[in-house]
Amino acid sequence: MEAYWDIFAYGTLRQGFHNHHYMAGCPFLGRAETALAYAMYVAGDIPYLVADEPRHRVTGEVYRVDAARLRAIDVLEDHPRVYRRALAPLVMADGGHKAVAWVYFARRPWEGVLHTGDFASWKPSRT
Numbered sequence: 001m002e003a004y005w006d007i008f009a010y011g012t013l014r015q016g017f018h019n020h021h022y023m024a025g026c027p028f029l030g031r032a033e034t035a036l037a038y039a040m041y042v043a044g045d046i047p048y049l050v051a052d053e054p055r056h057r058v059t060g061e062v063y064r065v066d067a068a069r070l071r072a073i074d075v076l077e078d079h080p081r082v083y084r085r086a087l088a089p090l091v092m093a094d095g096g097h098k099a100v101a102w103v104y105f106a107r108r109p110w111e112g113v114l115h116t117g118d119f120a121s122w123k124p125s126r127t
Helices: 067-076
Strands: 004-009 028-043 046-050 056-066 083-092 098-106
Touching: 004 028, 004 067, 028 098, 046 098, 056 067, 056 083
Parallel strands: 004 098
Antiparallel strands: 004 056, 028 046, 028 056, 028 083, 083 098
């Protein structure tokens, strides 16, 4: 029996952004928002969250991934060297039921903070 994990995509893994192809073929479970507040920073056109700096609840999408896809995303996110993957509580947009998913957090802030919890509100590079 194959194992699956839920991933919260808040940046370039979301629909319409340049890394969304990593989610190709993965079940889309819905839109969600983090139950807790985090700071979102943007370095170039790459967003990242800082867990210990509460600012905004973060908007994103939840996908179910298998072990191979989780490893590929870990490589993309340079987990655990640059980003660390941790479980975080979410509130699903389809009626507000609670969920838990893996979220990638930066180890430290290194560029400008975004004054919202939605990366789509920034001017991202889309392809």
